[in-house]
Amino acid sequence: MxxxxxxxxxxxxxxxxxxxxxxxxxxxxxxxxxxxxxxxxxxxxxxxxxxxxxxxxFHDRAELVAALVQPLRAEADAGLARWAAAPDPVVSGRAALRAAAGTYRRHGAILRVVFWAATGDPDIRRVRDDLTAALVDVATAKVAQADAGLPDPHATAVALATMNIHRLLAMSADTTDAELDEIVETLATIWERTLGLAPH
Known part of the structure; x- marks a missing residue:
């Protein structure tokens, strides 16, 4: 002892x-x-x-945060892989978004540290950027495939991904399933209409 x-x-x-x-x-x-x-x-x-x-x-707090995020990253990557490989971008996109919303509801406290502390901490910023890079990459490919006349697929993907992240970060652990479904529906509709995948 x-x-x-x-x-x-x-x-x-x-x-x-x-x-x-x-x-x-x-x-x-x-x-x-x-x-x-x-x-x-x-x-x-x-x-x-x-x-x-x-x-x-742990070398510092940023390394600790990276370790906390690691299991979440595995969850997120699995959902993104299914979305990337699916032939139907609407159905698979909604499923991926619903899975992401569940992850944010369960692990919002950790994710808020990553995104809110990143501004003043370059080490945590790297954790954040690593967490979001895969989402932006898959989204960029989906935007390009949609051929909706958008001038820059990457810039569009960053804007849409940022919208998702900040809306999902605003959820709390006691967000109900009905509230979560409403959030997913809103975000999915914005994506689909932006990419010309749903009627206006």
């Missing part, structure tokens, strides 16, 4: 267990705390580890 700075007894952990404990503490803190208050000190206060232990497992 080790003695922490505050005198509390702290248990020694296997490296994987200690890392998991830090990630779990950060997740719990993010669920009810404004992003700017999610500091290393605040995270470690929720663990049985000393504050300096944080830097054994």
């Amino acid at each position: 080790a003695v922490a700075e505050d005198g509390a007894r702290r248990r020694r952990r296997q490296p994987a267990d200690a890392r998991r404990e830090i990630l779990d503490a950060a997740t719990e803190l993010l669920a009810g705390t404004p992003p700017h208050e999610v500091t290393v000190a605040a995270i470690m206060a929720r663990t049985t580890l000393s504050r300096k232990s944080f830097y054994v497992y």
Whole structure:
């Protein structure tokens, strides 16, 4: 047993267990705390580890956020892969959007840190850019395929993807299924009409 700075007894952990404990503490803190208050000190206060232990497992807060986002990235990439490969852009697009909305509802606290803290933190900005790059790439291909007379498929894709992200970030964990479906319907209709895939 080790003695922490505050005198509390702290248990020694296997490296994987200690890392998991830090990630779990950060997740719990993010669920009810404004992003700017999610500091290393605040995270470690929720663990049985000393504050300096944080830097054994993570270089900085941005690396921690990247680790939290990793499972979400796997979810997002799976949905995007289905959308990219599907022959029907409307049906597959709505399914991908519904899946993304579910991810944002479940993990909004983490995603808000990524997007809101990115402005002032270049490391977190890289996490954000990595998270959104795949969406923009697939969307650019879909815009180009739609041949709707839009002057720049990439710029259009960025605009539409940004709209999705900011609308979905505004959801809370208690957003109902009916509210989520209404959000998806609105966003999908904007995409479809912009790309000429649905009647005006």
